[in-house]
Amino acid sequence: MSIFEYNGSALIAMVGKNCFAIASDRRLGVQLQTIATDFQRIYKIHDKLYIGLSGLATDAQTLYQRLFFRHKLYQLREERDMKPETFANLVSAILYEKRFGPYFCQPVIAGLGDDDKPFICTMDSIGAKELAKDFVVAGTASESLYGACESMYKPDMVCSIFSCTYIYKHKVLDIFGPFTKPLHPSNPTEKRKKFMASYICKPTKCRLDLTNY
Amino acid sequence: MVVVKRFVLQVHRKSDMSKAVVDLPPKGGFSFDLCRRNEMLISKGVHPPSFRKTGTTIVGLVFKDGVILGADTRATEGPIVCDKNCEKIHYIAPNIYCCGAGTAADTEAVTDMVSSQLQLHRYHTGRESRVITALTLLKSHLFSYQGYVSAALVLGGVDITGPHLHTIYPHGSTDTLPFATMGSGSLAAMAVFESKFREGLTREEGIELVCEAICSGIFNDLGSGSNVDVCVITKGHKEYLRNHQMPNPRTYVSSKGYTFPKGLTEVLTTKITPLKEKVEVIEGNDAMEE
Numbered sequence: 001m002s003i004f005e006y007n008g009s010a011l012i013a014m015v016g017k018n019c020f021a022i023a024s025d026r027r028l029g030v031q032l033q034t035i036a037t038d039f040q041r042i043y044k045i046h047d048k049l050y051i052g053l054s055g056l057a058t059d060a061q062t063l064y065q066r067l068f069f070r071h072k073l074y075q076l077r078e079e080r081d082m083k084p085e086t087f088a089n090l091v092s093a094i095l096y097e098k099r100f101g102p103y104f105c106q107p108v109i110a111g112l113g114d115d116d117k118p119f120i121c122t123m124d125s126i127g128a129k130e131l132a133k134d135f136v137v138a139g140t141a142s143e144s145l146y147g148a149c150e151s152m153y154k155p156d157m158v159c160s161i162f163s164c165t166y167i168y169k170h171k172v173l174d175i176f177g178p179f180t181k182p183l184h185p186s187n188p189t190e191k192r193k194k195f196m197a198s199y200i201c202k203p204t205k206c207r208l209d210l211t212n213y
Numbered sequence: 214m215v216v217v218k219r220f221v222l223q224v225h226r227k228s229d230m231s232k233a234v235v236d237l238p239p240k241g242g243f244s245f246d247l248c249r250r251n252e253m254l255i256s257k258g259v260h261p262p263s264f265r266k267t268g269t270t271i272v273g274l275v276f277k278d279g280v281i282l283g284a285d286t287r288a289t290e291g292p293i294v295c296d297k298n299c300e301k302i303h304y305i306a307p308n309i310y311c312c313g314a315g316t317a318a319d320t321e322a323v324t325d326m327v328s329s330q331l332q333l334h335r336y337h338t339g340r341e342s343r344v345i346t347a348l349t350l351l352k353s354h355l356f357s358y359q360g361y362v363s364a365a366l367v368l369g370g371v372d373i374t375g376p377h378l379h380t381i382y383p384h385g386s387t388d389t390l391p392f393a394t395m396g397s398g399s400l401a402a403m404a405v406f407e408s409k410f411r412e413g414l415t416r417e418e419g420i421e422l423v424c425e426a427i428c429s430g431i432f433n434d435l436g437s438g439s440n441v442d443v444c445v446i447t448k449g450h451k452e453y454l455r456n457h458q459m460p461n462p463r464t465y466v467s468s469k470g471y472t473f474p475k476g477l478t479e480v481l482t483t484k485i486t487p488l489k490e491k492v493e494v495i496e497g498n499d500a501m502e503e
Contacts, residue, residue, distance in 0.1 A: 003259045047488045055262075096322050100361065101248030104262060124265040128317035130288065130296045143293055152471045 003104045006031060009041060009054035010141035012149070013110040013120045015134060017156040020118040022050050022110040022199050025141075028057055042199055045071050046081040049111035050199055051091070054139035055125065056104040063105050067091060084111030084119040088129060095127030102126050106138040263291045264316050268436020269301060270398030271312035272426045273367045274410065275391045276419035279376045279447035280369035283423035284312045285398070285431050286456070287438035294438065298456070302444045306331050306342040308451065309370030310444045311351075314396035315383060319364040327351055344370040344377040348387060356385025365395045371446050398430025398437040405429045416445065424458050431460065 008029050013022040028039035042052040043064045051067065053060035070090060074082050082090070088109050095103060102125045113119045122136035123129050130136065134153050137145035255261065271284045288296035303324035305311050309331075313320025327350045331342045348368055355362055366381040380393045392410050394402040405426040414422065420443055430437045441458040445451065 001259060002262060003254060004262055006259065092318075092321075096318055097244050098247055099243050099318070099322075101245050101251050102261075103247065124290065124295075124318065125262050126264055126316070126318040128265045128288075128321060130265070130299065132296070146293065146295075151467070154471075 001031070004055050004106075005140050007055070007057040009057075009060075009139040010145065011041060011052040011054045011106075011108045011138045012145055013052065013108045013122075013136050014149075014153070015118045015120055015155075018116060018118070020110045020112065020120055022052055022108065022120075024052050024054075025139075043068070044199075045087065045111075046075075048116075049082065049084050049087060049109070051087075052108040052110075052138070054106045054108070059103040059105045063094070063103050063107070066094065070094075084109060084113050084121075087111065088119075088121045088123075088131075092123055092127035092129050095123060095125065099126050108136055108138045264318065265290045265295060268398075268434075269314040269396035270394070270402050270427055270430025270434060270437040271301060271314050271367045271396050272394045272402050272406070272423055272430075273312065273369045273378045273380075273392065274406065274414070274419060274423060275369075275376050275378050276414040276416065278416065279371045279445065280378055281416075281419045281423050282310055282312050282367060282369045282444040282446070283427045284442045285427055285437040286440045286442060287431075287436070288317055289436060297439045300442065300455070302442050302453065304328060305347050305368070306335070306370065308372055308446060308449075309342060309344055309347050309368070310446060310451070310453075311347070311369070312367040312395070314365045314367075315363040319362045320366065323351065323354060323362060323364050324366070326354070341372060342370075343372040343374065344368065344379070345374075348379050348381065351381050352385045352387050355381065355383060360384040367393050367395050369444075369446060371448050376446075394426065394430075396430070396437065398427075398434035401429045401433040402426035416447075420445065420454075420457070428458070428460055 008025075008027060010025045011023070013020060022042055024041040026037055026039050026041070027034055028036035039057065041054065041060065042050055044050055045068065051064065053064055067087075067090070071082055071087070091107055091109060095105075095107075104125055106123065106125055108120070108122045110118070110120045119131075120136050121129055121131045122138050134155065135149045137149060139145075251261065265288055268289050269285060269287070271282075273280060273282045282302055284301035286296075286298045286301065287294055288299040299317070301312050301314070301320075303311050303313055303321065305324060305328045311324050313324060327347055330350055331347060334346065335342055347370070351366060351368065355364060360383045363383045364381075365383055367378070368381060369376075369378045371377070378390055378393055380388045380390065380395055391412070392406045394400075394406065403426075405422070409422055409425070423443055424441050427437075427441045431439070431441070439459075439461050440456045441460070443454040443457040445454070
């Protein structure tokens with residue numbers, strides 16, 4: 001069993017028309033047992049920059065705290081917010097520093113850069129950046145998400161969030177990692193508990209949706 | 214007396230604590246503090262993740278006026294293609310470029326590092342960088358990590374002494390060659406080079422040969438794919454032809470497309486936060502003038 005499948009996670013970020021959307025599942029598990037259904041994986045760095053961290057939950061939280069700290073230091077020194085491209089370089093450097101004893105985390109970074117141009121990027125656990133113009137995925141369900149995105153993505157979608165959630169709907173079973181067992185509806189409210197958090201960010205406002213699927 | 218001693222002890226402990234807690238930018242180099250924990254996880258049967266590799270075809274050849282480098286653009290993560298159009302030809306100096314195969318993070322980090330070191334060296338000496346300098350910096354770094362920094366590179370450039378092409382292996386050995394290939398598709402590309410290379414190629418012939426070699430890697434090797442990037446370096450001039458050839462276009466696109474009507478996904482709660490406009494305050498300088 002891989003270290004990424006210990007907690008399980010799925011993250012996706014997409015570029016839409018003058019906006020980006022980033023979405024994650026909210027399940028925290030210990031292998032097959034679900035222990036929380038409201039675990040936060042997407043963190044806000046500043047108004048126009050979000051980072052989602054998939055993989056081992058403890059490393060995700062530690063890494064987020066370190067990155068938030070570095071960003072606050074940057075804000076104090078430079079008196080402005082970090083650009084997403086700069087932040088991606090910072091994350092890459094912090095991950096590569098641990099090349100031979102890495103954080104078991106795959107970040108997905110999404111932000112609005114200069115002139116509110118959307119920027120998304122993902123990395124592997126040692127900081128190899130992948131800049132994409134359309135979508136990025138990370139986590140245990142990444143293979144399924146790649147397939148779904150490749151077929152369903154269109155450029156310039158006004159509300160890429162809906163596409164995110166729709167794509168998620170199709171991949172509901174894969175949120176639990178490679179163990180594709182259907183959920184037992186013995187507890188009818190169980191299905192409602194599978195939340196997903198999505199942030200959609202435009203230049204003037206940011207929207208957080210908690211959706212069911 | 215006792216009070217004074219205690220006071221001194223407290224101050225000392227406080228500074229120790231702050232040193233441990235504050236995460237200042239480190240002096241540089243790798244940090245191994247998570248290694249023990251990771252080893253413990255491996256011993257419990259939890260496998261470490263696979264890193265993104267650029268299972269690749271990278272080539273270089275020396276032609277009449279300089280050097281031509283070529284690379285494919287696929288990045289893989291295990292059996293999955295994670296990046297269909299990544300850049301494998303890295304900038305080292307205005308007259309030196311380097312193609313990288315192996316672990317993607319390693320090739321990027323090592324080429325960025327050598328690029329910065331060469332920039333500092335240029336400031337110190339006031340001269341154009343030489344390919345042999347980049348070669349020595351790369352090979353000594355890779356050798357000192359005994360092959361653990363898994364970067365296989367094809368380094369090419371034109372300096373005052375002429376055009377140069379070198380290959381660098383992850384353990385730090387180097388070769389100087391008129392034509393070179395590296396990566397998982399190197400055998401396919403080398404087959405093309407061995408049959409068609411000759412000394413004194415023109416620019417057009419060189420580019421065509423490089424493209425043919427990369428295409429042979431793209432079509433015959435599973436680790437290579439997508440498009441062909443080419444970089445032509447001549448004395449005093451370089452040309453980076455990104456996506457020079459795109460032999461793998463996306464042929465089937467569903468004409469209907471997928472529509473996502475609103476309300477398809479049940480939204481439980483929504484929270485909209487308007488973003489405040491950040492106002493720049495430019496202070497008038499009259500306060501200081503007086």
